[in-house]
Amino acid sequence: MLARRSVARLAAQQSHQLGAAPKNARNMATLREIELRLKSVRNIEKITKSMKMIASTKLAKAQRAMNAGKEYGVANSEIFQHTPSETPSKRKLFIVVSSDKGLCGGIHSSVSKATRRAIADTEKPVDSDSPVMVIGDKSKGQLARALGPNLALTFNQIGRDIPTFADAAGVADLIVKSGVEYDSIAIVYNKFVSAISYEAAMVDVANENTFKESPGFRAYEMEEDATKDLAEFSLANAIYAALVEAHACEQSARRNAMDNASKNAKDMIDTLTMQYNRGRQAAITNELVDIITGASAL
Incomplete structure (x- = not known):
């Protein structure tokens, strides 16, 4: 029994001499752990630096596509100015524009919060069970928790690189053929303010009934198919303009997020380097003390 205790005591002394952390120092990091973390x-x-460079390159392309896609939104706004809605809509369809990728800050939560506020706003005559359609998996996961029963249709793999009008036309075609009942349409997306800022915005889109009831269109004799095609084409234009602007905001937010992550990593490297150097100097000092003490004893 005494032999076992002696062996355990010697092993503990040897491990302490080899530089291992003592038992009572639970939060003390060894030099090896600091080196691995560093x-x-x-x-x-x-x-993060590589992702920042990639996002910066994609941002330039996204801004060019956004400037070209805004022309579609301007054309739509001119049409909608001549089609004012005479009756307030109660069942509004919300189309939320986001993406499938993350690592871009709170850009997805901004449109999700704007959608929840618009539905919960009691001042506007909007039903709480208004249908919601989401483009992108990120906002889909956020809205599924708060507005699960309202989700009518979701889309993914839209605009993986730069959104095209074909993507927007496909989304508009599926929305028209979904059979969801609504009085009006509102597209919630991120508006590009500058290369470092964005804000959630909402644009109203006229549907087929709005075109038929507007005085400006009633003055002309048009076939029913023409009005239906015009409404679907206007919806595709609005979705495309929102997609390209939201894509530019996403690339800008990702570049800023990776820039902040790189700065935080640099600060952490400086802190860990200082901690490692202090620990290394302390170990060298202890070894020198042991050598000097042994030499003095001899």
């Missing part, structure tokens, strides 16, 4: 943070910094 290496992982440096690898993370390289990844």
Whole structure:
């Protein structure tokens, strides 16, 4: 029994002499742990810097596409100015524009919060069971928790690189053929303010009934198919303008997020480097003290 205790005591002394952390120092990090953590943070910094460069390159392309796509929105606004709605709509269809990718800050939560506020606003005559259609998996997951019964249709893999009018036309075609009943349409998207800021915006889109009831269109004799095609084409134009602007906001937010992540990684590297150097200096000092003490004893 005494032999076992002696062996355990000697093993504890040897482990303490080899530089292991004492038992009572639970939060004390060894130099090896600091070195490994420092290496992982440096690898993370390289990844975030690379993602920032990629996002900066994509942002320039997204801004050019956004400037070209805004022309579709301007054409739509001119048409909608001549089709004012005479009766307030109660069952409004909300089309939320987001994306499937993350690592871009709170850009997806901004449109989700704007949609929830619009539905919960009691001052506007909007039913609480208004249908919601979401483009992108990120906002879909957020709205599914708060507005699960309202979700009527969701889309993914839309505009993986730069959104095209074909993507918007496909979404508009599925919305028209979905059979969801609504009085008006509102598109919720992120509006591009500058390269470092964005804000949630909402644009109203006229549907087929609005075109038929407007005085400006009643003055002309038009076939029913023409009005239906015009409404679907206007919806596709509005969705395309929202998609390209939201894509530019996403790239801008991702670049800013990766820039902030790189700065945080650099600060963490500086802190860990200082901590590692202090620990290394303390270990060297202890070794020198042991050597000097041994030499003095001899």
